[in-house]
Structure formats: structure tokens, C-alpha cells
Amino acid sequence: MASTSSDDDMPLARANGKLSASKISAAADRKMDQNASKARPGPPGLSIRNGPVVDEDAMDVDSSSNGAPKRKSRVSIGQAVNYKDQSDSEDNAPMAKRQKPNRKQVDSDSDDEPIARKKTNGAKLPPSIKETEKDESSDDDRPLGVKFAQKKADIEKAAAKEARAIKAADAKAKKPAPKKAIKDESDDEPLAKPKKRQSNGVSSAAKKTNGVKKEVDSDSDAPIAKKKTAAKGKATVNAKKVAVKSEKEESKDNSAAEDEEEEYRWWDAPKKEDDSIKWTTLEHNGVLFPPEYERLPKSVKLYYDGKAVNLDVRAEEVATFFGSMLHSTQNVENPVFQKNFFNDFKDILKETGGARDQDGKPVDIKDFKKLDFTKIFEHYKGISEAKKARPAAEKKAEKAEKDKFEAPYMYCKWDGRKEKVGNFRVEPPGLFRGRGEHPKTGTVKKRVMPEQVTINIGKDAKVPEPPAGHKWKAVQHDNKATWLAMWQENVNGNYKYVMLAANSTVKGQADFKKFEKARELKKHIARIRADYTKELKSEVMADRQRATAMYLIDKFALRAGNEKDTENEAETVGCCSLKYEHVSLVEPNKVIFDFLGKDSIRFYNEFIVDRQVFKNLKMFKKPPKEDGDDIFDRLTTSQLNKHLSSYMTGLTAKVFRTYNASWTMSQLLQKLPVNNITVAEKIKLYNDCNREVAILCNHKRSVGASHEATMEKLLDRIKGLKYQKWRYKMMMLDLDPKLKKKKGAAFFELDEDLTQEWIEEHQKFLVTEQQSKIQKKFEKDNEKRLAEGESKLPDKELKERLQVAKELEAKFKKENKTKKVEAEGKGATIEKFEGLIEKQDERVRNLELQVADREGNKEVALGTSKINYIDPRLTVVFAKKFNVPIEKFFSKTLRDKFNWAIQSVGDDPTWEF
Template identity: 45%
Template sequence: INFPLLEILPHFFIILLFVRWEEEKYEDGVKWKFLEHNGPYFPPEYQPLPDTVHFYYDGEKVKLSPAAEEVALFFARMLDHEYTTKKVFRENFFEDWRKEMTDEERCLIQDLDKCDFGEIHAMHKAKVEARKNRTKEEKQGLKDANQKIVDEYGYCMLDHHKERIGNFKIEPPGLFRGRGEHPKQGMLKKRIQPEDVIINCSKESRIPVPPAGHCWKEVRHDNSVTWLASWTENIQGYIKYIMLNANSKLKGEKDWEKYEVARKLKTCVDNIRNQYHLDLKSKEIVRRQRAVALYFIDKLALRAGNEKEEGETADTVGCCSLRVEHITLHEQLDGNKCVVEFDFLGKDSIRYYNKVPVISKVFNNLKRFLKNKQPGDDLFNRLSTAMLNKHLSSLMPGLTAKVFRTYNASITLQQQLKELSNKSDNVAEKLLSYNRANRAVAILCNHQRAPPKTFDQSMTNLQGKIDARKEQLSLAKTELKEAKKEAKKKGNSDPKLQTVVKRKKAAVKRCEEQLLKMEVQATDREENKQIALGTSKLNYLDPRISVAWCKNMEVPVEKIYNKTQRDKFAWAIDMTEADFEF
């Protein structure tokens, strides 16, 4: 009763208000308080061709203007590549090249087939060869020059701590390649100028100085984002960013948050699945469409798909933007009932082709959605990606269709590792199991790639090494047999002969291990020929699953992640125990 409660209550409420204000300030999106940097590093300006190197049109020498000559060089550098034989690539290149020409050049150069880039191509090849044959002193000079660039542009001050910047160099101009049969391949990636770049830094910092004679597009002081500079590239209209290095504190926190949201989905995914299964029978068509789309996103890890930017010509789609022409329904196919056949171009114009048995409710709904529609009509005509994500966020804070992709990729990896891994295997066999588990995820996410141009030659070389190792093993076994025979003659009493036998046994064992390693490597390469393992490993798989597997299987983390990747996932490597479960 005598305790002075009334005297301390005001102080208590002041403390509560202060804590609440700090929480609100954080929730408002504050990422940093101070950011200072020197802006991006721009590639050097174009240097004209020497007087001894010429471009020819219809057999005649033509002196091109600098802008047209630079674009001609981009094409000449690629003459050894199959891209320059593709009709779409050539047409897009020629159209954009003519835009860089003078009126006089446009009047003259009308046909790409009459253009001769031979001398320019030969000059480029000579430069490549010269780079390969640089002296030790030349290489060191280049290394020192690059280090100066890194020292000036590769670091920033973030909250008064020096942090490494990731991609501080702006990509030089060139010809767009794209992935798959991209409709924009061959188009000119224009040179980015300071006038295209938005700089982001704190108000109190020193604003980066643009190159002489230039100015920035804009200077912002937005501490709710983590990028230092941005610009819009001209091919796809995508915004490009200069970000902090992968191992920075902010990037690590962002990665951790992404995977924690996916882990949180694990606790409520059954309820969400029950909900969309109930919605398959809803009286509202929009609920049925949403349920079928969610079923595909969940079971097939399809991207949700976003609305096209104005001027976008690539006919790529995701789940919500599928059209009638992209699916075919089969009551019976290959011994399965209710099969949906997908065939469409996904992200980066990579073809998605799959035949999937589905539950009857989904199949019957799809038949209903297709009714009275033309091939070019939307399959989910009442649904958009925004509507789907709004619904998902109401089921779990932070949940989007992309989280399902991360969740299913990570769960698949964890399940596959449990099924495929064997602790008694050697390291090479364990790595093969890891890559097979990763490959299951890559197939689920449709991460394809074209086989490397050098694949066949590489496999031939590896097979040659395997054959040579087999001969070496056969010889080693013969020598061991003879050594044992000789030792037996002497009654196994001669210590020198016993030492020889031990040495021969060790040689046989070493050859067997090396042969197994090579054979596993050949199997791994063949299986991964058209699958891109890196995309899922770096963007969709919780790194803690891989680190825990490494610790549990006694495999060095360096075998899974290279130096750059270890920097990116330093937070996971430091905190993960062998018994981690996603």
C-alpha cells in the first residue's frame, strides 16, 4: 500500500511509448540511416577500328560512322556463334543496326547478306588470342588496374560501415541473346549513360560525381529500398539495379526473411490446400478458377505470371495468364485418367511441356473453363495475379504465389536428399546424390538450359581419361597379383616383398577410387546436360537444407557452394546445425 506506484507509472508509460515508436519506425520500412557511394562504373567509350581493318558491302570498302561501326563490331564478334545464323537474330540486328546508321549508310546498306564483317571478326579473334598470351607482367598490370576500379567503385559506406557492392559495373552495350528462342534476340542493348541512371544515397552523404559532361537522371534519398543505383534497359524495359554484395548484412537478412516465410507456409499449407479443394466446388466461377490456378502453382511449381509491360512482344505466360491453346485435356492418356497436357513459353521464352494427371474436380473445372472459348482466349478469364496474391496474403501474411515455388522447391530437395543419400558412400557418390536431388527441383521448376557447345568434346575427353584409368587399374591389378605370387613363393617371410605387396594394393585402391570418381562425374554431366542446377540452388532452395546435409554427411560445404555462393549464404553456413529441418 505504501509503494509509490503513482510516481513510477508515468515513467513506465513513457518507456512503452518509446518502444512502440521504435517499432513503428522499423515497420515503416527503414533499412538504413546513412548511405554513401561513388555511383556505378561505366564501360569505356568505343574506340574506332584501326585504319587497316575494313568493313565491306557488296565487295566494296565502306567507312562506317562510329555509331554504326560499333554495332557492326558487336555482330562480327559473334560470327562463330550459331546465333548469327538464326533468322530472327539477323532480322532484329539488321533493323536496330540501321537505326544507328547515317542516312547515307541506310541508303547504301540494304541487305545483311551482302555485308562482309570478315576483317573485323579476324581482328577480334586476334585480340582474344593476344589476351590469352599475355605476359605475367601484363596480367599483373591489368589486375592492378582492375583493383583500382574496385577500390573506387566497389565499396560504399552503409551506416558508417564499409560494405562491398555487388554489381557496381554497368553492362556494356552489345546484342541481346536471351534464353531459348527469344523473339527479341539480336536487338541492340544500348549504351547506358549517366542521364539514364537514378542514384540513391542519404541526404547527409556526398552525392556521387557523374562522368565529365554528364548529369544523373535523378538523385533520391530513399532508405526504404536497398539499391544504390537503377536504370531501365531498352530491350525488355526491365529496371536494373546496383545492389550490395551478397554477403552484406541487409542482403543476408532479406534472404533469411524469404526462406522463413516459406518455412512458415509449411505450418498452414494443409489448411490452404483444404480451402482450395473446397473452392473447386464453389458456386462462384472466380473461386473455382482461383482454386485450379492454386492447384497448378502448388503441385507443378508454375510461376503465377504477371501482366505484360507495354510494348512487350515475347509471348510468355504464367499460370494466371494461360490461354486455351496452352492446354489439352485427355480423358485417358498413357494409362492415366484426367491428364492435362501443357505446352507454353514461360519466363525467358523457355518452353514448358508437361503431361500431368490431375484430380477429377480439377479436370472437370478445366472442361468448364474451356467451354465456348477460342484458342486465344484466357483460360482463367476471371482471375489475375494481383487477385490471387491478395487472396493468398489474406490466408497468411506475406504469402504470394512465389512463396509456394520456394516452399515446394525446398521441401522437394529435403525429401530427395533423405531418399537418395547414403552416409557410407564416398564424397563423389554423395555429391551425385545431392545433384540428383537438386535436379528433381530443377525439373519441377522447369530450369532448362541448352547443352553447352563443348559438351560432346568434354564428354569425349572425360571418356578418354576413364579408359586410360581402366587400363592403369588393370595393370596395377596384374602387378599386385605378380607381387603376391612372388611373396607366396618366399613363404611371405621377406619384409621387402610384403612392403611391395602393400604398395601395389594401395595403388589398386587409388586407381579404383579415381576411376569411380570419374565415372560418377560422367554420369553427373550426362544427367545435367539440359538442366540448370544453379538457378534453383541460388534462388529457391533454403541454403540451410544444403548446409545441414553437408554437416550430416560429412561433405565439405565448399563442394556444394563456391566462394561467391558461400559469401551469399554466410548467414546460413554460420547458424545451421546438422539436424536442421525446413
């Protein structure tokens, strides 16, 4: 995979003509149009998510052999040499200079990966809040028309308009104001000096905090005599205020000393001069290692060819890794998982003296299929079930003991502040699973020892003690690093870091900077798009490839992609690393992508593109290129990001992705019809917008195995509410039979979906549920009595309590027979039951919204975009503006993580991305 800038050292494939020509002639450009269909091209920027194209003959390249776009399937990706060398025999080509590939390893989070902003699924704007039917799937067969293309264009136009407005504002701010020297009769100095402009181009009279202007008092227009008097009066008032303030601050400091967990509002604190210094003092207690392995009972053995075998403790532990997870069939039945485990298991056996039978004779374990882990699995299953069956008091006591043991590791002192540590536990040994079809799945993850761990801590802090008999690999004092401990795992050779928790100051500041940088991109996005549109026709192949990649990243959310060691990592690709077989072209301007993206999730999509982009891709796939060859052979991710940084300091592809997601969400939220609707309907609308952004970012997931069961339960709950609503109506008739004539017979009829068979099944469920609640309450009361030293309640008490369920069962039987329902409850009135019916209607409506929401989300992961790509302040502003509790959008964990957003936006609903 090595490559240099010398033609002599150029990879063989490229030397043989696999590298695209460095310069494009006008004739070659025109030739790409010769085979074009006369059919009118569709509007560019459209995504068609309706499965593989049927008309395969229309493709100039057929790579749709993977069948239906099922997310969990895997495409066959060619094992080819990485052709990222920029050298070429055409030295006279107008290339600035040959570019070397960047071999730097990229973090798995792909911080340098770019994204698009335009919607790729062709979904409509969030459906009307008055609709309760299920949302259409993102993979429906609905054709995408010009209307959707216009919607996408509108969002882009809004971005361009915003960029022009910002540019104009900046230009106006930079323009020097005319100087006026107004002299006082008694003073030769100018009365008013020109105001000093702030760094953001806003005068001192209007300072900004998170984009919200705060007016500052100004008396520049007052006569000088009044100014002095006002200043004197102000000084007196200010002196009093300072005195009062100092007293308040002193009391506040005292309370802070008592409560060291007082909130640190870093977003209001002055910015540090040296941002690279992360901390001045750092204290922590190291990491928590997993407990030592406990040997299996003598009665529990691994069996080979029907015979029990004895193993060394280390080999036995590895055997339990596999045996304890037999329930995870998607792993243990995976041939790659089995192969990798068995290879490592045999290596451990060699190191530990092998296996022996009950007579002490050696057993040669060489066939995986003869291994039987059943006894091991049953042993651990029994332990698990016994733990679950323990009394609640015992579980509670164990948790309290565990929390007490872990408490010293949960927090650290960061610049004197108490900060929560994220992952202080060292991962226990086991079997590596990986994501997708990782080639190393099943490999043994070895136990991490203290001798592998490096500690990062303050110079003056006490270094935590390693476990007895061990020592740390190293201790360092790097105040530019944000990790507390680090080690290297054995499977992929990756480094693992102990970091602060998501709600910590450091993590919050990182999030804030990320989203602020994305907001800054608003100033440059119009120019970036104009430039790459122009370069789509560049004579220089490297420039044309870069412009085409930027188009795809911008419009269709393709990730940039990074170079990988395909022998050790899953064969995932992105835009810059696309191979010949990943792209199929259908005249006149349809492009079909089919490849494994991040986390081995299959990216299958059909796009209608600009005709020039189609021509370019056709050129990049020009023979003699074939399967395994790079499409963008003169472009790397590092080169793309370097180009992006020329527009804006620190701009990378992932910043681009964050901007696109947040800007799209902002535009969608602004257009929502949220007047005169319920909170549940507002939440549904918000989730619809979030879904569109998630689809834009290709945050797809396979439909969960429990989805259908969950939906069935929700629909049953809706039926149950409708049944109870009908019972309330019948109770109204019991109180006043004349209501049937007043309200009409139709009002008292059963819903069509409530059959007598379903009603009887539902009644049985209600009786069983009542019995279960009584049983649990009885057990809980007994546990409480035992904890307080009292005797248990007699069984007679339980029978008396269960009588309520029997009475309910008898009532249902009578109702089924007489078709009448007697009014229940004290003080039963018509008005009371009408109120209960209204509540049931509201509950039904809310559940129907949940059904539509869940159906729409079954193949879309909303969390990733909401947590990582959508500026949380957009959600906070939406919640505050429309009086929706923030808890409806952010869990407790997310509220802690995004506390800076919740607090910094405050009560101002005018904040904009």
C-alpha cells in the first residue's frame, strides 16, 4: 500500500493506466455526452429510496448484485491496493505539485468526515398534526417530484441569503464611523471619542452573549455638566451596590465552600488566553479494574467429543467467555466469530499445558464442532436468574455497597472543581464483537493489567495506588490532555482513554465550540458552493474530482471516508474512498450508491444529480478502471479537509456535517404550524423534523425484532382506552336512559375494531393485571415488615385482597350477559363521566401520535443526530417558545450534557442557529 511521489515507485495498478489522466481535454469532456439519453433529466438533488433499479440494462456499470437494500446485508468489496498516490507520468499537467497521501490514523468517531445538508429521502415536510395515521416509511415507493426539489432549493437559498446578510453586516461593522469632535466651552478636548469596536464588530453599546444582544447604558448624548453629575451619582449608587454585592458574594462563596458541587457556569466565564491548556490542577483516584476470575464448580466442565475436560484457570476463563453467551446466536453461530475464538482458545491451551480428561490424560482439542459449552451456559444462566429472583431489599443493599465502593473513582478534582468521570471502569476481558461484519469478531480481549495503564495527573497531586503487587506503566502530567488514564487494547491495537463524563465542563466546552464553528460556516457556505460548482468543469482532474466529491458530500450526506487497514478493520468506505463497484450510473443523471458505510451499515441510495456531476462520475469510472479501483483516485480525505480549511480556519468535513444538520433542522422548525395544538402534537412535529435530519445524515437502523410486538401492544392500549370510553358512556345511560335519545344511538355504539372476542380477552387481561398488582403489593408490604422487624402478613390477607379481582371478573361477566354497565364510583354524575370521556379521547390521541412516531422511526435512529449534529440550543428554543417541557426532548443524561445550552439560551426564544 506504500506510495511515493516518484513515478518509479508508483503502484503497479496506476503505472498500468488505472490512474485518471491529470488533465481533461475539451474533447474528452464532450465525449461523456455522446451516450446520454434524450430523456429530460430529473431535478438534481433528489434521493430515491425505493430499492435497486429494475432496468439493469440501462446501467453502464452493474453493481446492484446485492439484491434488496436490507441494511444488515453486506456487499462484497474488492480487496485492492490503495491508490491514493498523487504522482503521475504526465509531469507537464497543471498540478501545483504532487500530493502525498496522509497516513495518519483517524479516530473512529471520524471527526474529519464531512456531510451534506440536503434531504436525501424525499420525505415531505412533517405531516399535518391533525393526521394520526402512520407515517410512510423512508423506503416507500412514492416517487419524488419537483415539489421536493423546490423545497431543498428553498433551504439552500435561505443559506445563501443568510451568508450574504452576515457578509453585509460584517462589512458595515468594519466601515469606520465618521469622527465628530464636539468641544465644550470650558474644555479643549473633544467631548465624545469614537466608540471602540468590539471584536465581533458590535459597538460597546450592544454586547453579545451567545448571539443575543444586551443593551448597555450610554449617556454619550448628555451635556457634559449633566454627565459629571450623573457620573458622581452613579459612583455613589455603584459603591452601595458593590458593598451589597460583596456581602452577597461572600455569603455565596461560603455556601459554595459547603456545597462543592455548585454549578460552574463556564459559558459565562471569560475566555482563556491559551486555549490549549486544559487544566492547572488535576486530582483523581485512577481506574477500577474488574474482579478476578472465579473458577467454575467442579461439577461444571467443558466437554470435548462428549467427555469432560479439565483446563488451566486461564484457559477455563476463555472457555467461559464463549459458553456464557450461547444465547447470543448472532455471534456464536457466526463462522468468523467461531474461527477467531477457536484460534485464540487453542493458543491459550498451548500456553497453559493443554486440556486433560478426568484421568489426567492429554486431550487434543482440534475440532471446534466437538466442543460442548452447554454446562457452562446453564451455570451462568442459573446465576443470572438467581440474582433476578432476589428480594428487592437484598438488591438495594448490594447496589448501595457497590456505589460506596465505586464512589472514589466517580469524581475527580479538575482545577479545584468536582467533575464526574465518564468511564472509570477498565473493560473486563471477554470476546470482541465489533460492529457489522468485523473481521476480528470473536477474538479474545485480554485482561488489562495495571502495567499497561498510563496515568495523567497534576504534578502536585497524589498518584493513585495501583492494585497490590502491581505498578503503573507510566505517570505523566500533561495539562494539554483531557484524559485521566490510557492503555492499549490487544484486538485492534487501539488506545482506550478514561475521560470526563458527558456533562462535564470539558465535554460541554467541546460541544459548544463545535456548534459555534458550525454557525461560523454560515458566512462561507455560499462561496464554497459557488466555487465547487465552478470547479465541476475544471480542466485539472484533481480539482474536478474534489469538486465532485464536495457536491456529493454537500447534497447527499456522504461521509468523506478514511484510509483503513482492510486486513484488520471492517471494509467501510466513504466518498473519497469509493471503489468502482460502489457506484452505478443510469442515463441521463441517476447515480446509485451501494457500499458499507460507517459502523458497517449498508448505504444504498439512488440520487438524481446535476448532469455535469453525472458526466464527471462517468469519466472517473472510465476504462480501463474495474472493480477494486478508486473512483476519486486523485483525492484523499486529508486533501479535502485541507481545502475546506482554506475557506475557514478549522473547517473540516465534520464541521460541514454539523452545519448542514443544524441548519436544516433550524429551517424545518421555523416552518412548523404549532398554534392551537397539544403538547403531544408539538412533540410529534419536532420528531418529524428530527427524522428528516437523521435520514439526511443516513442514521438508519434495521427494524428491531420487537418492533411489531411493541406496535401491537400500543394498538391494544388504544383499543383498551376506547373500550373504557364505551363503558363510561354506558354508565351515563345507567344514570339517565333518556340520553340515548338526546345524543343519538350512534354515540353509544362500540368502535368497529372492538369485537366481542377481543373484549373478552381484554377483560381477562384486566383481571390478571389486577391480581398481579395485588400480589406485588402484598410481597412489597411483607418485605417492608421484615425490614422493620415485624412478622409477615398471613396468606389469609392475600386471599382477602384478591377478592377485588374476583369481583371485577364477576362484573365483566354480568356486563357481557346484560349488555349494561352500572355506574361506578362515589358521586357518579353525567358531568363526571363526560369529563372522563374527554380524558380518554386525549389519551387515545396521544397514543395514536406515538404509533405514528414509532412507525416513522422504525428504520431511523433519531438519537445520533439529536446528540451529535443538531445544535441543542435549537431544541431548547423550540421547547421554551412553544411551552413544551424540555424533558420531552432530552433525557436526564442529555439535560446534564446540554446544561450549557439550556442555561445559556435562557428564556430568549429569539436565538437562531
